[in-house]
Amino acid sequence: MVQYNIALIGFGGVNRALAQLVAERNEQWQAELGFRLNIVAVTDLDLGSVVSANGIDARMLVETKFERGGFAKLSGGSAEADNEKVIRHAPADIIAEATFTNPDDGEPAVSHCRWALESGKHVVTTNKGPAALAAAELKMLARRHHVAFEYEGAVMSGTPVIRMAKTTLAGACLTGFEGILNGTSNYVLGRMEAGLGFSAAVSEAQAMGYAEADPTADVEGYDVRLKVVILANELLGGALKPADVSCKGISSLTASDIEAAAKDGCRWKLIGSAYRNENGRIEASVAPRRLALDHPLAGVSGATNAISFRTDLLGAVTVTGPGAGRVETAYALLSDIIAIHRAEPAYTTKEAAE
Amino acid sequence: MVQYNIALIGFGGVNRALAQLVAERNEQWQAELGFRLNIVAVTDLDLGSVVSANGIDARMLVETKFERGGFAKLSGGSAEADNEKVIRHAPADIIAEATFTNPDDGEPAVSHCRWALESGKHVVTTNKGPAALAAAELKMLARRHHVAFEYEGAVMSGTPVIRMAKTTLAGACLTGFEGILNGTSNYVLGRMEAGLGFSAAVSEAQAMGYAEADPTADVEGYDVRLKVVILANELLGGALKPADVSCKGISSLTASDIEAAAKDGCRWKLIGSAYRNENGRIEASVAPRRLALDHPLAGVSGATNAISFRTDLLGAVTVTGPGAGRVETAYALLSDIIAIHRAEPAYTTKEAAE
Numbered sequence: 204m205v206q207y208n209i210a211l212i213g214f215g216g217v218n219r220a221l222a223q224l225v226a227e228r229n230e231q232w233q234a235e236l237g238f239r240l241n242i243v244a245v246t247d248l249d250l251g252s253v254v255s256a257n258g259i260d261a262r263m264l265v266e267t268k269f270e271r272g273g274f275a276k277l278s279g280g281s282a283e284a285d286n287e288k289v290i291r292h293a294p295a296d297i298i299a300e301a302t303f304t305n306p307d308d309g310e311p312a313v314s315h316c317r318w319a320l321e322s323g324k325h326v327v328t329t330n331k332g333p334a335a336l337a338a339a340e341l342k343m344l345a346r347r348h349h350v351a352f353e354y355e356g357a358v359m360s361g362t363p364v365i366r367m368a369k370t371t372l373a374g375a376c377l378t379g380f381e382g383i384l385n386g387t388s389n390y391v392l393g394r395m396e397a398g399l400g401f402s403a404a405v406s407e408a409q410a411m412g413y414a415e416a417d418p419t420a421d422v423e424g425y426d427v428r429l430k431v432v433i434l435a436n437e438l439l440g441g442a443l444k445p446a447d448v449s450c451k452g453i454s455s456l457t458a459s460d461i462e463a464a465a466k467d468g469c470r471w472k473l474i475g476s477a478y479r480n481e482n483g484r485i486e487a488s489v490a491p492r493r494l495a496l497d498h499p500l501a502g503v504s505g506a507t508n509a510i511s512f513r514t515d516l517l518g519a520v521t522v523t524g525p526g527a528g529r530v531e532t533a534y535a536l537l538s539d540i541i542a543i544h545r546a547e548p549a550y551t552t553k554e555a556a557e
Numbered sequence: 558m559v560q561y562n563i564a565l566i567g568f569g570g571v572n573r574a575l576a577q578l579v580a581e582r583n584e585q586w587q588a589e590l591g592f593r594l595n596i597v598a599v600t601d602l603d604l605g606s607v608v609s610a611n612g613i614d615a616r617m618l619v620e621t622k623f624e625r626g627g628f629a630k631l632s633g634g635s636a637e638a639d640n641e642k643v644i645r646h647a648p649a650d651i652i653a654e655a656t657f658t659n660p661d662d663g664e665p666a667v668s669h670c671r672w673a674l675e676s677g678k679h680v681v682t683t684n685k686g687p688a689a690l691a692a693a694e695l696k697m698l699a700r701r702h703h704v705a706f707e708y709e710g711a712v713m714s715g716t717p718v719i720r721m722a723k724t725t726l727a728g729a730c731l732t733g734f735e736g737i738l739n740g741t742s743n744y745v746l747g748r749m750e751a752g753l754g755f756s757a758a759v760s761e762a763q764a765m766g767y768a769e770a771d772p773t774a775d776v777e778g779y780d781v782r783l784k785v786v787i788l789a790n791e792l793l794g795g796a797l798k799p800a801d802v803s804c805k806g807i808s809s810l811t812a813s814d815i816e817a818a819a820k821d822g823c824r825w826k827l828i829g830s831a832y833r834n835e836n837g838r839i840e841a842s843v844a845p846r847r848l849a850l851d852h853p854l855a856g857v858s859g860a861t862n863a864i865s866f867r868t869d870l871l872g873a874v875t876v877t878g879p880g881a882g883r884v885e886t887a888y889a890l891l892s893d894i895i896a897i898h899r900a901e902p903a904y905t906t907k908e909a910a911e
Contacts, residue, residue: 236727516715516885520716525872534870
């Protein structure tokens with residue numbers, strides 16, 4: 204029986220959903236995927252940290268209502284998060300990093316990833332910060348320590364766009380992509396088409412739980428920009444920083460813009476894209492675009508996300524799926540672990556070859 | 558340097574496009590994918606067969622205008638196809654089977670695959686016959702001989718739907734799928750929406766080269782039915798035969814059906830689908846369905862294909878891409894070879910372990 208010991212860094216919606224899946228599906232995973240997960244550590248800024256080499260009961264973790272510092276009551280627990288100590292010293296094979304995204308320098312998540320990789324642990328993360336701002340450094344660190352740094356969930360939650368482009372489209376010669384990569388702004392645009400003004404549509408998105416109290420990152424395109432950086436660097440071999448991507452959001456679109464587009468049989472969408480141009484340079488942008496209704500991305504409605512890959516041998520291949528959601532994003536972590544499991548001989552062989 | 562010796566069975570559009578890619582891209586593949594291809598044999602009912610252990614110049618193959626039996630003029634050539642002898646005895650690692658699809662018993666392609674697997678050669682094929690009618694037998698044969706039987710191109714040409722579902726959606730718990738899996742019928746429906754009658758739309762599709770002289774397999778759903786069988790058996794663990802799939806085509810749809818749907822904000826699509834029901838049984842069908850315009854498959858227009866996977870953890874994930882085309886289908890063969898190359902340690906290890 205293969206069992207991976209896993210440490211959960213951040214115990215918000217995503218890692219909590221992963222713990223719930225562990226509680227419910229370990230037996231099924233063992234039969235169908237060939238491994239099970241054993242949670243040996245959890246840290247959370249609010250709740251504290253807990254480490255147990257024998258494993259922490261996943262069901263207890265998700266069913267207990269912990270108060271602030273509440274992990275202190277558990278065996279092996281502390282009211283402090285102790286992230287560095289837990290990440291470096293917990294007996295984990297894999298670190299699941301799901302703390303908040305810091306769009307400026309990626310911290311503290313970048314340090315979390317660095318500590319894990321340095322101590323020979325695989326990292327799976329849904330955090331856009333490390334993936335957008337430090338992927339090159341962290342991938343090099345992972346290679347040096349013969350472990351994986353995987354971040355499928357940083358873009359379109361569990362919809363497997365990164366892995367699809369890298370594995371199932373290998374050899375098709377990807378030349379670029381364009382996508383609807385933010386569900387909140389897509390929802391807002393849909394409501395504006397239905398007649399609401401920008402502010403009213405944002406308020407509704409907030410009431411529905413799609414948009415945060417400060418919707419700036421979603422509606423001004425900053426969230427999409429991080430995702431464009433991640434995809435351009437990972438899939439097109441770029442070395443972009445967010446400042447290299449021109450960025451315009453949807454807040455300046457007016458009801459009459461929306462109407463005028465509809466009259467011409469078009470529809471506004473916030474599109475993040477990157478292409479390798481004739482000189483081999485990557486041109487990347489985030490901007491509202493008027494799409495004809497037969498464009499592959501024009502029909503993507505509500506909070507759904509989609510990405511259209513442009514390839515030399517297949518033309519456009521488009522993937523549409525969820526862009527958010529706790530379970531959907533937790534699945535991204537699982538899919539990263541599945542990829543690590545399937546590549547495991549590669550890691551073991553490399554270590555043995557040293 | 559890794560080099561795979563490959564034998565092309567059938568030298569029509571698809572294998573000819575693969576030979577063209579070999580002529581143009583071997584150096585690139587070596588650098589980017591880690592292998593090159595060396596064509597050591599070609600057979601064709603019309604042209605004959607040719608075998609050369611040192612390799613046959615791919616550029617010469619695609620640029621020469623061969624007459625009937627023309628391979629006889631080549632060194633190592635014969636005017637006869639000699640399929641069994643070539644498949645069993647040519648020094649090939651991989652057989653690329655791209656002869657015509659026989660929807661009744663899959664022959665002679667099933668025998669081609671059997672001979673190849675029995676003699677320890679990997680099979681990659683775009684042929685729906687073996688994939689729909691003999692996959693269980695051929696997969697068992699492949700396992701016994703520690704080689705691969707891959708058929709990504711049997712559904713949606715090079716759009717990687719089978720490999721996507723099996724690898725990048727692993728663990729998401731696929732419960733079913735529905736798809737637009739025939740470009741010709743989808744094109745005809747689009748033209749009927751534009752005002753043409755069924756017969757006029759079919760004639761136009763024939764003139765455009767989409768539909769064959771006898772369009773029955775496309776418009777009556779038989780082509781889609783084979784693809785539903787392939788996907789249901791491969792992805793849902795079924796053991797379906799074509800007769801298990803109820804099948805209705807689009808030939809009985811009238812202009813007034815199309816109009817009535819449009820009035821209700823709907824659109825007719827020919828949908829192939831399969832689901833595992835509550836009792837664990839697979840229910841599969843091919844039928845025209847009225848889709849609301851916000852259905853993920855409603856916007857798929859022209860000869861494009863799409864499949865919407867229903868999963869437990871992600872909900873619907875939809876892939877849209879080409880469903881036909883010589884280069885697109887040849888890419889499917891390449892993608893199968895890439896998968897074999899990446900799994901190669903597995904094959905080698907198993908053989909060594911015997």
